[in-house]
Amino acid sequence: MKWPLPLSHDRLDDGAVSLRSYEPGDAEELYSALCDDRVWEHIPRTAPADFGTLDADIGAAVASGTWLTFTVRRERTVVGRTSLIWDPAEPGGVEIGGTQFTPAVWGTGINGRAKTLLIREVFANGAEWIRFRTDERNLRSAAAIRKLGATDLGVRQDTIVRRDGSTRRSRFFRLDPPE
Template sequence: MSSYTPPVDERPDDTPWPALKWPIADAVVLSGGSVTLTKFTAADAHELFAALDHEAVWAHVPGRPASAEQFGASIAERVTERGDTAWVVRLSEAVGGLAAGAVVGTTSYLDVVVGAARLEIGWTMYTPAVWGGRVNPSAKFLLLRHAFEELGAGRVQLKTDIRNHRSQRAIARLGARPEGVLRRYQPRADGTMRDSVLFSVIAEEWPAVSSGLQERLNP
């Protein structure tokens, strides 16, 4: 049997942490940088479906919908059955040839554990016209800031397919810390089993991550 060295406790003097402030009111709007985030409603389904109706968008995401109605129903199911908070991402300024006000994607808070003050940011998809620019870091900054500074999160995690190198690099550039690989974690659209690369930001790291993102968005 190979030897095993247990990891070091990075927070040996940890103190009690309060539960997450949850749920999020429907009227909450997150705005800053290049984007505005509002909670998903059925009225958003057609614009969102049109924005994401690209083969490349769904390359690493299972369950590509065949219609706006199907897409809206799947998001509503996640919200009601799993307790996710789904957000619609709109531009607050022209980006990638798209006008201010255009719907460019969606992202969600999911796997929320109120007592442990943790949640995940996932189901993030954008129209290819805004890939590699300010939209994703702007949206992630708003979501992380709201999670840590308004909801009282102690941990926010993000994960992605081991084959999705673009997504991994984007998450790492946010300042999130890689934690390892969850092997054979979930099925892909083609039925193969995906390994997921896991990242996180914890409350103690948020001030530095926040500063880095603000410098990136406001050079």
């Protein structure tokens, strides 16, 4: 399966925050950044036991051909990850998701800066829309998505199964290209 957007860069940078295509060599530092239970609170699967498991999980998603995962750095320090997710049934756009940051950078604007870099790149390469989604219970994530200017489409049943076995209700958002 061919990735739908011809992304111009595999590294995006705004001077303080950079995103680079995930590489297995990032796994150990990324695992260290994300090994806090709060990071995994709204994630459907359990936290990986070690950096090898984290690498395998990311590798499997990327190998599916529908995910591009980026390691996020503040200056030279790995602080998290985010992904572009493509659904072949909806080829006009992509979802930005799979985002996790170390709690040390929560509330610092790093998430917004990283997402802004991705948003610019995605729209510059022809996407008609960008989707975001978050668990209905993740109010912090929903607030961050609203700050990006995305339109709240409301809560609806999702296909994602939570760790407790319940089917997640997700809040969906849409962002259209600037005019």
